[in-house]
Amino acid sequence: MSWSVIAKKELRDASRSRRLFALIVTFVLFFAGAAFVIIKVMNTFGGNVSPETPAILSLTIPLGIFLPAVGIFSGYRSIVGERESGSLKLLLSLPHSRTDVVLGKFLGRTALVGSATLIGFLVGGIVTVALGAELPIVDYLSLIVLSVVLGAAFVSISVGFSASIRSEDLIVFIGFGLVLLFTMLWGVLTSLIGMLLRRYDLGSQTFQADIVSFIRALNPQRGFNSAYSSLSMLNNTSGDVFWQEGWFGFIVLAFWIVVPLAFGMWRFNRTELT
């Protein structure tokens, strides 16, 4: 259970350095602010709160930018930072395997982002109720759980990445690059692939459309949205192909938690630490 010692250390360090506190404040401001703004905007334009999309659930769109950013910036230095400073040598002089180090870092930082997410949602919920808007409890809970899972996916991406690289030189650019990739560039790149397929007339039109929609569905954010749709009582849409169905969203989320982490472990286990 060596990884649990490392995960605990991560959490303790974060609370000692007030990083946890800062993260919680950020989440609370985000959720309370977003809930407030959304409800006010709805009240202004609709006259009353729309029953089809309760305010708190309108958070899925801003969450799609906020969680990738927080998840990635919570983990991107976790291993390469220790490697560059040399504290990794102290850590690996102790009886921790390299796999334990990657796993422990992932779990510790996921717990960090997860607890801030929970507290943020709680405050967001309170604000929603206080402003007199509706709070559908089942949808609200499934949104919380899926947000924690989405956060974990982005922590996995950043920790896996951090375990795979040798130096911190370009780490800030890489961090921003990853955030951009998962928030904006994914869509742009998918469209680009679609254009290329059409330009060179590769496959039938259906095939081209399927490729584009499949790649789009692989984005963790899309996975989050479609998993949420399948849980939500309000929004039960099902596509004509399997990757547009709700369950596929869970597969996508699981993929983004397991694969980056496994890749990071694989790389980290083979690297030379000098």
Place this chain on the structure above:
Amino acid sequence: MTVIKLDGITKKFGSVTALDNLDLTVEKGEIYGFLGPNGSGKSTTINILLDFIQPTNGQATLFGQDVHTNSAAIRDRIGVLPDAYDTYDRLTGRQHLEFTIESKGASDDPMELLERVGIPEAADRTADGYSKGMTQRLVLSMALVGDPDLLILDEPSTGLDPNGAREMREIIMEQNQRGATIFFSSHIMEQVEAICDRVGILSNGTLIAEDSIHELRQQMDTKTTLTLVVSDVTPAVVDAVQNCTGVSNVTTGNDQISVSIADGSKAAVINTIESSAVELQDFSTSEASLEDLFTAYTTEQTEGSA
């Protein structure tokens, strides 16, 4: 019982050969001094033992277990003071020890360990404020957690003043008496002289000598140097000195003559000068230091390979 065994270890970094077919064995209970100039491959060897890097060829075992496949289990039994490490800036000395104790599943008292290495007053200060010497003491105390069977110390005296280096040696002796095997590297011969059972001298990735300090001294046939201060360095007196039995390697300065002498030849040299035309004003003797011995070994090797 064999604690450390390196069997034909070669390590190449690109086209550079850091270790060349190195064989080395350390038995239980030994204090082994691993000597060599900077860049000779000492840290590379230790990095292989800790599985930070893997050898290009050969096998390394600790306690009879492969260092790569059983790395975490092995590290449960050893205490390490690595080179080029950094502490956790924001953790205090006590927190470093608490984490180490938890990682090893040990039950040591952090304060007791900090007292042992002489920094109890720094227990609740964060490590970013520690001096190099204090940091080195802290990491040594971490290495002592759980009474390890083997201590691997890479240049343990780095950053320590002479007093600190002496305390470090005392701790090494104590740990050895408790039953621990000690493997430590140094580029300073003086530090290993007093405490090592055996010394290995590494140069350019090869072990060029390995024995007890006493045996090494004998092998090198090092002699005492006698320096004579005289009123005038005449060819006649230099000739006379050179002809004494047991004298070799005569060098002359402005008003002095230095000779290497075998045991018991000093009186003959002094008598020769006193019976000559020049006046003997002063003389002194110095025994070859281990530093000279070390230099002799490593330069001989370099010249030999050049």
